[in-house]
Amino acid sequence: MQTPLGSDTFIVRRFEYVEELGEPFQLTLELESAETEIAAEQLVGKQFTVTIPLSIGGSRYFNAFMESFSRLSQDGRLGRYRAVGIPWYALLKRTQNSQIFCDVNLPDMISQVFAKFPFASYNVLGFYPRTKWESRTQYRESCFNFIQRSLQQEGVYYFWTHEQSKHTLNSCDNVSNHAPFPGYKKIPYLTAERGQESQEHVYEWNIETALQPGSAVLKDYNYAEPTNELLVTGPAKQPLGPGPLEVFDHPGLYQTKSDGDRYAEIRIEEMECRQRVFRGRAQCLGLAAGFTFSLQDFPVASENGTYLTTTMRLTLGDVAEAEEDGRQGSLVGPAGSASGSAYWYDCEFAAIASSVQYRSRFSAVVPQVFGLQTAFVHAPDGQDPKTPYTDQLGRIQLMFPWSRDGQQTAWVRKAQVMAGDGWGHMHCPRQGDEVLVAFEHGIVDRPVIVGCLYNGNTKPPLPLPDAAHIHVFKDQGGNLFTLNPQEDGQTVTLSSPVASTVLTLGGDTPNPS
Structure with missing residues (x-):
């Protein structure tokens, strides 16, 4: 020794x-x-x-x-x-971090995480084409759990090889990756x-020989293509049992049907490889x-x-x-x-x-976000602060306070008062605005902006508490719309800084005709 x-x-x-x-x-x-x-x-x-x-x-x-x-x-x-x-x-179980990876696939993400640990020794035996995640977030979890759940979701597992002075993690995903000792x-x-x-x-x-489900069924929703049907089924190759034993899950954590088909196949392989086990x-x-x-x-x-x-x-x-x-x-x-x-x-x-495809059980803990979080609107350097940084769906990018490396999110949707086909309400927050964020199904990679917030640097448009009774809409350019509900003095006011234009409805002073 x-x-x-x-x-x-x-x-x-x-x-x-x-x-x-x-x-x-x-x-x-x-x-x-x-x-x-x-x-x-x-x-x-x-x-x-x-x-x-x-x-x-x-x-x-x-x-x-x-x-x-x-x-x-x-x-x-x-x-x-x-x-x-x-x-x-x-050893990575003894870490904890929160960080965001954008436009990344599994092999690249693993390389980025392991690069921080000089003692890491790993070998990639073969990844077939992987999903390129728009956003992949490690959230209040160990680097071990983050990598482990990502591997398990993608159907990748690993085995160990030892040498006189080191040991190596060999990641694989196919029966062809295995050879005799x-x-x-x-x-x-x-x-x-x-x-x-x-x-x-x-x-x-x-x-x-143990009874296993006969099929894995997954479903998800892609808001960018809302009419696409993403229901997929992975049938067992050699089902046992008296009838259709089906495992269904939603959300399936995919955005295209091809990814869904692959995930359903991985899930059924995870169960089917335990149907016939030899022990000795x-x-x-x-x-x-x-x-x-x-x-x-x-x-x-x-x-x-x-x-x-x-x-x-x-x-x-x-x-x-x-x-x-x-x-x-x-x-x-x-x-x-x-x-x-x-x-x-x-x-x-x-x-x-050896002809049966092995998959690890999906046993890693997927972190859940409970409640709401605050974040700040992000825009790239050089962006005019008066012009919202957005895309064709009105999405914006955010910076969460826990993102220590300054990595912004991918594009995030914002809830509006109304949203129809070519009609509705639209408000795009500006760079630096604080917003309130919820998460679909508690999944950290599915944030939705549900509101905007004032803070110590960003103050309301009218002085408070004196004007607390007034309902107000004011844009960044100074255009103003107010509703004053005070009894016997109710007014509706529209004003613009251009030529100091003001239109008031109600009150004691009639507008000129």
Whole structure:
């Protein structure tokens, strides 16, 4: 075991490595050391590597960042410790940010986020064409959750590879992105009675078939093309069950039917890949989530085939411990041990047919915006402050107070008093105006301006509270329309700064005819 304290500080007494496609791994170690007072600060947050020799030659590395380090006990001669390792990606759970990305697709957005972390190591194995989001917002969430939910929405998952001094996140989205673990293309099935423990093998193999929905149905609405029908259906390829088991969701988080079709397909693949799962145990060090293997010599001939490992738990421990607990396992040594002693090991795993497309569960939390927020109208440098910055739909861009990097939003609609085809009311806020913003379905990427606000710098057009009884409409040029409801003095006034033109209806002074 190589740590910042060297390669001979610790003896690994127990090793447990757990991984799943599309999730961070976890490595838990129980250690012994002649050093009884090791300062955790020397290890926590640092990288370490456990090296396990393989029976086929070479070694398998497990590299991680140490998340925690605990002293379990010490008897004066040896200290016992527990260490937990996690990937660099899981470190991003310890962040939180709010930021806006405009006109960006998934690969570019991932690159921008990961570029802020010098310890990030990732590899893109293949993204098919992705949606270019008009707006994608990280809102009061960790960078981990933001990337995780974006990957899951787009049907992208990942697996881990380890080297002597680093580990790498490999993002993928297709069955063609997977290959056998080096040296373990074929793994035989052998029962314990056949006495083949010297050969790495699968010794337990079960199949689990579970009922899943028969279709995923999504719907959404695109206000830029309001008559477009965006209802889409993703049917299961091999449905089970007595009738139409349908999962429907709205909004589906898409703006075109082609994106909707793809999202519906991803959702049904997410469920269908869990319809037929193979679970097993093996005395094998070459099983890894994201890698394929060919099962050989299983008594049911139809199940001899190629599989993709989706989850894996590899456990190693002292031989004496295994004998006490009655565990079944093969021996390997020295597995990072300074003593050169042998270790037992065992592997539990789950797999699916390699021809089945895997998708991660959509388990990440999508942040919701509760209530209203304020924002300020944005315009580019050089824009005349008296001229609204808008587009053909009367939309404007905003700057939220929480946008630390000064990134404005994409175009945002503004609610009007009336809105018809060629008729209605229109008011476009100017640069710097404060507005009140709501969010459709609580989705941060779907803001709508529902009102305008005065503040300490932007004051009402008439002095308050003295003129609080007057209803007033005044534009930036000084044109004024007021309604004075005071009893016995009701007036309606129209005025313009051009030639000081004033028209008053009601009151004591009639207008000249």
